[in-house]
Amino acid sequence: MTRYLIRRLGQSVLTxxxxxxxxxxxxxxxxxxxxxxxxxxxxxxADLARIxxxxxxxxxxxxxxxxxxxxxxxxxxxxxxxxxxxALDVVLDRVPYTITLSLSAITLTAVVAVPLGVWMARxxxxxxxxxxxxxxxxxxxxxxxxxGVMLLTLFAVAVPVLPASGFTTWGGLVLPxxxxxxxxxxxxxRLVRREMVAALAAPYVTVARSRGVSNxxxxxxxxxxxxxIPVLTALGTRFAAMLNGVVVVEVVFGWPGxxxxxxxxxxxxxxxxxxxxxxxxxxxxxLVQLLIDLAYPLLxxxxxxxxxx
Numbered sequence: 001m002t003r004y005l006i007r008r009l010g011q012s013v014l015t016x017x018x019x020x021x022x023x024x025x026x027x028x029x030x031x032x033x034x035x036x037x038x039x040x041x042x043x044x045x046a047d048l049a050r051i052x053x054x055x056x057x058x059x060x061x062x063x064x065x066x067x068x069x070x071x072x073x074x075x076x077x078x079x080x081x082x083x084x085x086x087a088l089d090v091v092l093d094r095v096p097y098t099i100t101l102s103l104s105a106i107t108l109t110a111v112v113a114v115p116l117g118v119w120m121a122r123x124x125x126x127x128x129x130x131x132x133x134x135x136x137x138x139x140x141x142x143x144x145x146x147x148g149v150m151l152l153t154l155f156a157v158a159v160p161v162l163p164a165s166g167f168t169t170w171g172g173l174v175l176p177x178x179x180x181x182x183x184x185x186x187x188x189x190r191l192v193r194r195e196m197v198a199a200l201a202a203p204y205v206t207v208a209r210s211r212g213v214s215n216x217x218x219x220x221x222x223x224x225x226x227x228x229i230p231v232l233t234a235l236g237t238r239f240a241a242m243l244n245g246v247v248v249v250e251v252v253f254g255w256p257g258x259x260x261x262x263x264x265x266x267x268x269x270x271x272x273x274x275x276x277x278x279x280x281x282x283x284x285x286x287l288v289q290l291l292i293d294l295a296y297p298l299l300x301x302x303x304x305x306x307x308x309x
Contacts, residue, residue, distance in 0.1 A: 035052045116185070
């Protein structure tokens with residue numbers, strides 16, 4: 001276990017570093033000039049030159065990358081152009097909002113999607129299961145921005161029972177959570193249904209049923225026990241994706257998370273802020289993946305981390 005953890009931590013650090021380096025190059029290759037975005041309308045050449053010199057944008061790419069690596073290893077990701085504050089501090093102030101939204105969305109997804117997928121598997125190829133399939137396909141097909149706008153129109157305008165934007169009260173968490181979770185519930189429920197149908201048709205379930213084991217035990221102990229790893233993997237992967245910022249949903253609801261911060265950083269070509277956002281979200285994503293891997297032996301004792309099957 002210790003050797004596995006050391007190896008995985010090394011892989012995680014390398015993954016984050018390569019991701020950060022790739023983003024460093026790509027944002028500087030993208031069209032647009034941060035100096036022009038900062039200078040405002042009709043800037044003079046002198047103003048642009050002064051801004052480029054102030055933020056080190058007049059240097060070559062390799063020189064900028066060398067300075068970036070030096071500051072990175074000292075924990076300094078630079079000063080945000082638009083916030084005029086340490087970029088890492090700006091991102092860390094927003095991360096709790098994104099984590100809150102992601103946790104609430106993945107919790108709602110698990111609570112609804114897993115029982116729904118089991119229900120669909122128990123009634124596979126029946127008319128009732130067909131109706132549930134139609135709903136899940138519809139949930140996958142609707143864009144999240146459209147779902148958000150419809151929920152806003154219904155519950156914040158037509159029947160104003162929930163806040164339209166921001167996170168001033170816990171009620172402001174409801175609409176963004178539902179918007180994010182609808183797509184996830186559709187995806188996860190169909191995955192659970194597929195895994196459970198295969199598990200319920202397995203020979204060991206047939207043998208257990210012939211011995212008089214109840215349907216409840218067959219479903220939740222035998223079949224779900226063997227379907228838990230792919231379901232956990234899917235939930236963890238979706239959660240890691242949410243931590244990278246649910247950009248569209250955060251913009252629609254004015255949610256003060258990482259996603260809306262990325263939009264602002266891209267609009268202003270705020271290189272330090274973009275890099276700090278990538279560092280934090282990539283670190284959170286690899287941490288989630290590591291925790292999922294460590295949970296495998298708890299779900300299936302046959303799994304031995306770091307050893308060949």
